[in-house]
Each structure stands twice: as C-alpha cells, then as structure tokens.
Amino acid sequence: MDYLRLASIVCAAFAVAFGALGPALAEGRAVAAAMDAIARQPDAANTISRTLFVGLAMIETTAIYCLVIALLLLFANPLLA
Amino acid sequence: MNSPLSSTVLFQLGPVPVTQAIVTTWAIMAILVIGALALTRRLDLRPTRRQATLEWMVSVLDTQIVETTGAAPGPYRGFIGTLFLFILAANWSSLVPGVEPPTAQLETDAALAVLVFLSVIWFGIRAGGVGGWLKSFAAPNPVMIPLNMLESVTRVFSMFVRLFGNVMSGVFVIGIVASLAGLLVPIPLMALDLLTGLVQAYIFAVLAMVFITAAVEEGAPKTADANPAPTPKDT
Numbered sequence: 001m002d003y004l005r006l007a008s009i010v011c012a013a014f015a016v017a018f019g020a021l022g023p024a025l026a027e028g029r030a031v032a033a034a035m036d037a038i039a040r041q042p043d044a045a046n047t048i049s050r051t052l053f054v055g056l057a058m059i060e061t062t063a064i065y066c067l068v069i070a071l072l073l074l075f076a077n078p079l080l081a
Numbered sequence: 082m083n084s085p086l087s088s089t090v091l092f093q094l095g096p097v098p099v100t101q102a103i104v105t106t107w108a109i110m111a112i113l114v115i116g117a118l119a120l121t122r123r124l125d126l127r128p129t130r131r132q133a134t135l136e137w138m139v140s141v142l143d144t145q146i147v148e149t150t151g152a153a154p155g156p157y158r159g160f161i162g163t164l165f166l167f168i169l170a171a172n173w174s175s176l177v178p179g180v181e182p183p184t185a186q187l188e189t190d191a192a193l194a195v196l197v198f199l200s201v202i203w204f205g206i207r208a209g210g211v212g213g214w215l216k217s218f219a220a221p222n223p224v225m226i227p228l229n230m231l232e233s234v235t236r237v238f239s240m241f242v243r244l245f246g247n248v249m250s251g252v253f254v255i256g257i258v259a260s261l262a263g264l265l266v267p268i269p270l271m272a273l274d275l276l277t278g279l280v281q282a283y284i285f286a287v288l289a290m291v292f293i294t295a296a297v298e299e300g301a302p303k304t305a306d307a308n309p310a311p312t313p314k315d316t
Contacts, residue, residue: 047148050148050149053280053283053284054284054287054288057243057280057281057284060243060247061239061242061243061246064242064243064246064247064250065242065246067246067250068242068245068246071084071085071086072086075084075085075086075087076084076086076087
C-alpha cells in the first residue's frame with residue numbers, strides 16, 4: 001500500500017465527513033426558520049414549504065459536491081492512473 | 082464494486098458504443114412519447130376519466146409555473162413539463178428490477194443541463210432579441226458582466242452535478258446495503274430514493290424555469306413592465 005493510495009482514501013473519508021457537517025447545520029437552521037414561519041402564518045405554508053424544498057436542495061448541493069470529490073478520489077483518481 | 086463514474090457498454094453501433102444508460106433513456110423516451118400520443122388521441126369536450134387526469138396534470142404544471150415565476154405558462158409548458166416528466170420517469174425507473182436510472186450517469190445529466198443552457202439562450206433571444214439578451218448580462222450594472230457570464234455556466238454545472246450526485250448516491254448506497262444485507266433491508270432506502278427522485282425532478286424543472294424567466298425579464302424591453310400580471314387569456 002503506497003502513500004498516495006492511503007492519502008486518497010483518508011482524504012475521501014474526510015471530505016465526506018466534514019463536507020456533511022456544514023450543510024447539516026445549515027439545513028437544520030433553514031428547517032427551523034421555515035417551521036417558525038409556518039407556525040406564525042399557516043396560510044402561507046404552501047409557498048414556504050416550496051421555497052424550503054428548493055433551498056434545501058441548494059444547500060444539499062455543497063454536500064453532494066464533497067461526495068463527488070470523494071468518489072473522484074476513490075474511483076477516478078488522476079494521480080493513481 | 083463498479084465505479085459510479087464509469088458506464089457499462091452494452092454493444093457497439095458502428096464506432097459508437099451504446100451504454101446501458103442510453104438504452105434506458107430510449108426506452109423511457111419511447112414510453113413517454115407513445116403514451117402521450119395514445120392518451121391524447123381522442124380528446125373530447127366532455128372529458129373522460131383519462132382525459133380529466135391529463136388535464137389535471139397540465140393544470141398542476143401551469144399553476145406551479147405561475148406560482149414560482151409569475152410568468153404566463155404558455156410558452157414554457159412544453160419544455161418544462163417534458164423536462165420534469167422525463168427526469169421523474171428516469172429517477173423512478175430504478176423501481177424496475179435490473180434497471181439503473183440513466184440520471185445516475187454523468188452524460189445524461191450533462192445533456193439535460195446543456196439543454197437548459199441552450200433553452201435559456203433561446204427564450205432570452207426570443208423575448209428581447211439578440212441585443213436584449215446580451216444586455217441581460219449587464220443586468221444591475223456593467224460591472225457585473227464577467228460575473229454574470231461566469232454564473233450562466235456555473236449554475237448549469239451545479240444543476241447537473243446536483244442531479245447526478247443525488248440520484249447516483251441513492252443508487253450507490255442501495256448497492257452497498259444490498260451487498261451487506263440483500264433481503265428487505267434496502268427497501269426503506271428505496272422509498273427514500275423515490276422521494277429524492279421526485280424532489281430532484283421538481284427542483285431541476287423549477288430552476289430551469291427560474292433561469293429562463295430571469296433571462297426573459299432582464300432582456301425584455303421596458304414596456305413589458307407596464308402589465309406584469311399575466312392574463313388568463315395568454316395561457
């Protein structure tokens with residue numbers, strides 16, 4: 001097991017772990033804010049939840065980017081080719 | 082374990098390798114086109130149950146377009162609706178045993194994103210002419226021109242990585258879990274995948290719609306602002 005391979009695996013795990021951290025906190029805040037807004041104004045629940053879904057997908061994208069980077073490191077690593 | 086970034090080549094068509102994703106895409110296209118033709122063959126003023134369902138689908142689509150952007154849905158209904166239905170069918174095609182959704186491959190998502198990129202240009206030029214479309218890059222002020230040009234590429238890129246990442250990660254996780262415990266355990270994850278597939282199809286369509294209307298509104302001549310509310314006749 002050479003160095004480069006080991007480093008790739010460790011970095012892939014780190015990328016997913018820390019990449020999931022930020023979006024998880026952000027999504028929690030977004031959902032909490034949306035809950036608050038729906039509790040204050042139940043009439044606007046449709047609009048709020050639609051915007052929430054789109055916003056959550058946007059936030060989630062950062063975690064997905066980290067996942068894609070991790071998969072690149074594991075399966076399509078240009079340094080190991 | 083197979084790499085999620087590579088694709089399986091089923092057979093060669095002359096010099097062109099035909100992958101599994103392409104065959105699935107063709108099958109979905111055939112089902113959607115033939116289904117649409119067969120279902121709309123005999124339309125009547127007094128709707129049958131089948132026609133009422135179709136009309137309900139179209140009206141839901143129209144309501145979503147109007148509510149997200151405020152634009153008259155007429156010109157966009159075809160493109161956005163097809164985009165949504167195709168991605169939904171592609172995401173849910175994983176329900177058929179042995180079929181991997183084509184949206185879990187980079188190429189399909191890239192093609193869809195390029196389609197959105199071109200349609201933004203097409204609708205932008207159709208609304209405000211080439212001059213109006215070019216002017217939309219200098220939207221708040223001319224300082225933003227390089228940023229706006231960069232954004233028009235990066236947002237398409239982020240769209241396709243988002244769709245690819247979500248669908249592919251679902252397939253990947255199910256593959257891992259199925260290799261650990263094959264029977265019944267992956268089923269809750271598959272159910273979660275159905276929800277993800279629906280939400281991603283919806284988000285892809287909504288984002289495409291938002292990008293198109295942004296290009297249309299910024300490029301359109303100022304007189305169009307006089308009547309912002311869409312009249313029902315325009316639909």
